[in-house]
Each structure stands twice: as structure tokens, then as C-alpha cells.
Amino acid sequence: MKDIAKSDDPSVQAQLDRLGQLSLPQGRFGLETIRALLARLGDPQKFLPPVFHVAGTNGKGSTCTYLRYILEAEGLTVHTATKPHLVRYNERIRIAGNLISNAELAALLAEVLDASDNLSPSFFEVTTAATFLAFSRHPADACIIEVGLGGRFDATNVIDQPAVCGIASLGIDHEAFLLAPEEDTPTEPLARIAFEKAGIAREGVPLVTQKYPAAAALAVTKTANTTGALLKMRGYEWDMRADETLEYMDAAGTLSLPLPVLSGVHQADNAALAIAMLRHQSRITVSPAAMRQGLRAARWPARLQRLSHGPLAALVPGHELWLDGGHNPDAGAAIARYFAGPVHLVIGMLASKDPEAIINPLANRLASLTVVPIPGSEAHGANAFGPTATAAASVSDALAAIGPDHIPILIAGSLYLAGEVLRLNGELPD
Structure with missing residues (x-):
């Protein structure tokens, strides 16, 4: 489980x-x-x-x-x-x-x-x-x-x-x-x-x-x-x-x-x-x-949390790096209200979830769309997210491929993925 x-x-x-x-x-x-x-x-x-x-x-x-x-x-x-x-x-x-x-x-x-x-x-x-x-x-x-x-x-x-x-x-x-x-x-x-x-x-x-x-x-x-x-x-x-x-x-x-x-x-x-x-x-x-x-x-990890220090954040200097575990349409709408301008989206979603829940609200402002697996879980592949989506083997690989354009980066789509990101970035909830 x-x-x-x-x-x-x-x-x-x-x-x-x-x-x-x-x-x-x-x-x-x-x-x-x-x-x-x-x-x-x-x-x-x-x-x-x-x-x-x-x-x-x-x-x-x-x-x-x-x-x-x-x-x-x-x-x-x-x-x-x-x-x-x-x-x-x-x-x-x-x-x-x-x-x-x-x-x-x-x-x-x-x-x-x-x-x-x-x-x-x-x-x-x-x-x-x-x-x-x-x-x-x-x-x-x-x-x-x-x-x-x-x-x-x-x-x-x-x-x-x-x-x-x-x-x-x-x-x-x-x-x-x-x-x-x-x-x-x-x-x-x-x-x-x-x-x-x-x-x-x-x-x-x-x-x-x-x-x-x-x-x-x-x-x-x-x-x-x-x-x-x-x-x-x-x-x-x-x-x-x-x-x-x-x-x-x-x-x-x-x-x-x-x-x-x-x-x-x-x-x-x-x-x-x-x-x-x-x-x-x-x-x-x-x-x-x-x-x-x-x-x-109040502090609540993985809910529009900005990651400012750690190994993952170090891969994208000059970018704001954000994390959210949202995976349903209401969560997608809340994310879209926050990011008014362009955003790089790194997403991993369980196969039981609807990719459009997050993609549709952000569709007109995606600077890039990279799909990553969720370790230990069955997740959607890049083909589920449309023709502009590319695949990466990991969150680290996805971040390393983003150029120095200073556009914010959002990692989203699953709380399971969010937990893996926090672990990799050394930000364990306490």
C-alpha cells in the first residue's frame, strides 16, 4: 500500500x-x-x-x-x-x-x-x-x-x-x-x-x-x-x-x-x-x-509551499520553486489563481486521477510541461497530458532540463510526489 x-x-x-x-x-x-x-x-x-x-x-x-x-x-x-x-x-x-x-x-x-x-x-x-x-x-x-x-x-x-x-x-x-x-x-x-x-x-x-x-x-x-x-x-x-x-x-x-x-x-x-x-x-x-x-x-507543507533551499532548489538557481500536492479540479483552480503569469509545470499524477484537473486551469500559461513518475505508484505517462508534454525519469532530471529564464517552477499533481520532493530536498515535515 x-x-x-x-x-x-x-x-x-x-x-x-x-x-x-x-x-x-x-x-x-x-x-x-x-x-x-x-x-x-x-x-x-x-x-x-x-x-x-x-x-x-x-x-x-x-x-x-x-x-x-x-x-x-x-x-x-x-x-x-x-x-x-x-x-x-x-x-x-x-x-x-x-x-x-x-x-x-x-x-x-x-x-x-x-x-x-x-x-x-x-x-x-x-x-x-x-x-x-x-x-x-x-x-x-x-x-x-x-x-x-x-x-x-x-x-x-x-x-x-x-x-x-x-x-x-x-x-x-x-x-x-x-x-x-x-x-x-x-x-x-x-x-x-x-x-x-x-x-x-x-x-x-x-x-x-x-x-x-x-x-x-x-x-x-x-x-x-x-x-x-x-x-x-x-x-x-x-x-x-x-x-x-x-x-x-x-x-x-x-x-x-x-x-x-x-x-x-x-x-x-x-x-x-x-x-x-x-x-x-x-x-x-x-x-x-x-x-x-x-x-x-501557520505552516502546512506541500500546499503552495516555496522551496528555497536544498538539493532540488539548487538545480534551478534564479527560479522560484513551488510545491503543491493538489490533484483535483478545485485544487487546479486554486493553483491557477495563484500563478497569474507563465509557469514551468513538473507534474506526476496517479493513474486514477484526471490529468485535466491541473492542466486545464493552467493551459494558457504553461511555459513547459514535464511529466515525471511517482516512485512506488502507478502514474500517468506523458501521453496523458497532451502533445506538448515531455517525459523525464525523475524530478531532478526535469528540473535540470529547465533553462535559465527565471520563470517560476511548480511541482504538482500528487501528495505522494510532494512527499518524495520534500525528502529529496531535505525538508522533512516536523
Whole structure:
């Protein structure tokens, strides 16, 4: 399974090898297995600090990042679970601000895998159980938990009473899972995606969302009404506008905040969702000063990240070198909004993804288009990207072939590729 990273620690690698043998049985959906596994472990999900649960197609990872930095700016201790990892599996479990140690990770995975006998859990179910077990054993003021795939049947969706739930932007992705035919679900694709994401809603818990097209908004609203969640949708219970500053508005008043330091105009939307989640929950108090500090401090690798030092950057002196893991149409649109002028694109995409998602939004400004493989994964070849695309054997070869024209270079198309780029450039997420 490509999601499994290699580890230099033999004790971790031994457990990653066991984890790599797991997969989701074809056609199995539901939470029965993760609930059974957690029960064997003492139901650690029932002993977590206040949980911020975040779903969405794009932007949920960035929203989690803003939540973490803001809460830490308030002086609070925060556990964070995000996915996927880019280089090391440890990135998925952050305990009190720090990536989980190799020793604790190896012991946790062994404990969960040993407890899973005869259950046939998936990679994601074991990962989620290990995460909840880790978080339950370390004191903290808050937990931030990112949904993996969908929401309704995601392994994280066993938390009974989170402090608040959030849904970031919606788009069409993971169609084989999220659009699988099922009775009594919306038939319009984006509405079905919205229905799946809104499956994290809980009775009496604020469900804070972005604003969506009518069919998707209706699906979210119906789910909130059915579950008894307290729907707080952008454009109704809260809103924002961004220019030189981020102006956030809700019934409690207006906040004038700095724009987030993460690149891209879409990051103001993600930051505003984090602010709205904080403002609409009642279990933790956060000051505007902490919000301002957190927005300025937030870091989130491989999301329009500029690489300024390292072996790869040294291959293209005089160029700005950018990295983004986006791979769907919404991500492509966000990238295109950032690069207004010409750009050299080095791209690698999984064979299951649509090449046009990134190529089309940038089509009129591509100075060159080079297609690279993704180590360990089945990826599209250059022929999938049109007649102007050329192939290179590696990212290093692709960069070395770009001339000294000072046009920005973007490496994009896959988080798996992004992780390999960070590893090669010596920028391991910490």
C-alpha cells in the first residue's frame, strides 16, 4: 500500500510491514470494525480532550493547521491527527505539538495490531485506533482530527460528542467510494459528496460549513436537521471577505484579522472556517490576539509551499520553486489563481486521477510541461497530458532540463510526489 512510509527505525518498520499487509475488503463500508477494535482497546475515543472534527474535499488539512496554530497561540496543548503523511508515517499523529516518537509509535501499532486478531481491519482503521489510543494517554486541552475519506463511514466518525464539526470546500474526488450507488442518497454528484461529508454531524453539536451550491447546501442542511446538529453555514450564520485583511463576521461581531501566511487566496477561506469553528463552539475560549498570531505563524507543507533551499532548489538557481500536492479540479483552480503569469509545470499524477484537473486551469500559461513518475505508484505517462508534454525519469532530471529564464517552477499533481520532493530536498515535515 502506497500510504505506508519506510522508517529508519527497525521497530517502527516491523509494524509498518504488518500494517502494509492490511487493505479495505472490497465493498465493505461501515463503522462496525473500527468500533469493535476500539472496544478491545478500552474505547479510547471516549477519553479524548475536546475534539475539533474536520471534513471536506479541499482545505480540511489547512483548516486543521490554522486551528492548531491558533489554539497553541492561546497557550493550549493540542493533539493533531492529519493525513496523509508526506514522508514519515509519524506525521499522522502529533502529540502535544510534537510528532509521535518512533518508540511510542512502534509500541502503539503493535498493541493495536495485536488486538485486531480476527477483525480484518483496514490500514485506516488501525491508524485511527492507534491515534485515539495515543491521544487518550496524553493530557491536552484539545484534539484536532482530520477526516480521511468522506465522513459518514470514515474511521474517525466514532466520536460521540465533539466540541465542533467543520466541513471545508467540496469537490468531486474519490468517486469510486463516495459516489458508489446507494439507495436513499442524493443522485447529483456534488450533493452526494456533501451528504457523505455531513455524516460527521452530531446532535447538539455545531456543524460549521462553507457556502455551497444549492443542491450540496440542501444535502448538508437535511443531514443537519435529521441529526439535530446546529448548522452554522457561511453566508447565513457567519461570513468573511478578504482583501488586505481578513474580515470575519458573525452574530457576535466582526473581527479584523491578518491574511494567513500560507500562499493562495483560498487560504483565507480555510482560515475563516477555522475562526468560525472556534467562534461557534463553547468548550474552549480563544482570544482574537491568538487568532491573529496563529494565522501569521501557520505552516502546512506541500500546499503552495516555496522551496528555497536544498538539493532540488539548487538545480534551478534564479527560479522560484513551488510545491503543491493538489490533484483535483478545485485544487487546479486554486493553483491557477495563484500563478497569474507563465509557469514551468513538473507534474506526476496517479493513474486514477484526471490529468485535466491541473492542466486545464493552467493551459494558457504553461511555459513547459514535464511529466515525471511517482516512485512506488502507478502514474500517468506523458501521453496523458497532451502533445506538448515531455517525459523525464525523475524530478531532478526535469528540473535540470529547465533553462535559465527565471520563470517560476511548480511541482504538482500528487501528495505522494510532494512527499518524495520534500525528502529529496531535505525538508522533512516536523
